[in-house]
Amino acid sequence: MGWFEWMSGESKRRPAGEIDLGATAYHEASHARAAHKRGFTLLGIEVHADGGGRTGFVDAGSHGRALEDHLVALRAGQAGEVRYLMDRGYRRRQAEQMTAHGASSDRARFEAVARGTIYTWEGMRGEADRFVRRHAYTIDKTAKRLLRRGRDSGTWA
Numbered sequence: 001m002g003w004f005e006w007m008s009g010e011s012k013r014r015p016a017g018e019i020d021l022g023a024t025a026y027h028e029a030s031h032a033r034a035a036h037k038r039g040f041t042l043l044g045i046e047v048h049a050d051g052g053g054r055t056g057f058v059d060a061g062s063h064g065r066a067l068e069d070h071l072v073a074l075r076a077g078q079a080g081e082v083r084y085l086m087d088r089g090y091r092r093r094q095a096e097q098m099t100a101h102g103a104s105s106d107r108a109r110f111e112a113v114a115r116g117t118i119y120t121w122e123g124m125r126g127e128a129d130r131f132v133r134r135h136a137y138t139i140d141k142t143a144k145r146l147l148r149r150g151r152d153s154g155t156w157a
Contacts (some may be wrong), residue, residue: 011146023081024053025143027102031073032079032142033057033135034128038069045142046151071119072127078103079128080139115153 002156024047032045035057043056059071078099085095107121112121132139 007064007093009091021047021049021051021147022033023084023099023142024048024051024102025146026084026139027077027081027099028053028055029139029142029146030076031106032057032129033080033139034073034076037131037135038073039066040069043128044151045146047146048150067113067117068119068127070113071110071124074106074113075121075124076131077106079125079132080143083129083132083136084143 015155027045032042032055035055036042040057040059043058045053045055047053055077059070078096079103081099082092082095085098086092090098110121110124
C-alpha cells in the first residue's frame with residue numbers, strides 16, 4: 001500500500017453564528033468522491049458539530065496517475081464547498097474567500113505532496129471544479145447522507 005491520508009478540517013471554520021454544516025458536508029463529500037473515483041480506498045468521512053470534518057483514504061497502490069489523483073482529491077474539498085455556496089447565491093470570489101480558512105489544511109497537504117512538481121493549488125482548481133461538476137449528483141446525495149449520520153465509512157461515496 002502507498003500513503004494513508006486523513007484530511008482534517010480546522011474546527012470552527014467560520015464564526016459560531018455562521019457555521020454551515022451543509023457546506024462542510026459538501027466539502028468532505030467532495031474529498032470522498034474524488035478519492036473513491038480516483039482509485040483510492042475510502043476509510044471514512046465525518047462532519048463535526050463545530051463545522052469541522054475529515055475524510056480518510058488510502059492509496060490502493062494499483063493506478064498509474066497516483067500523484068495527480070491524490071492532488072485532485074485534496075483540491076476537491078474546497079471546490080465542492082464553493083459550488084455548494086454558489087448554488088445558494090454567493091459569487092465565486094466570495095465563496096472562495098469564505099472557504100479559504102477551512103481549506104488551509106488541505107492546501108498545506110497539497111503543497112507538501114506537490115513540492116518539486118509542476119502542480120499548484122491554483123493550477124489544479126479547474127480539474128477539481130470539473131470533477132465536482134461531473135459528480136455533483138453523487139456528492140449531493142453523499143453530503144445529505146453525511147448530514148443525517150454525521151459519519152460513515154466504506155466505498156458508498
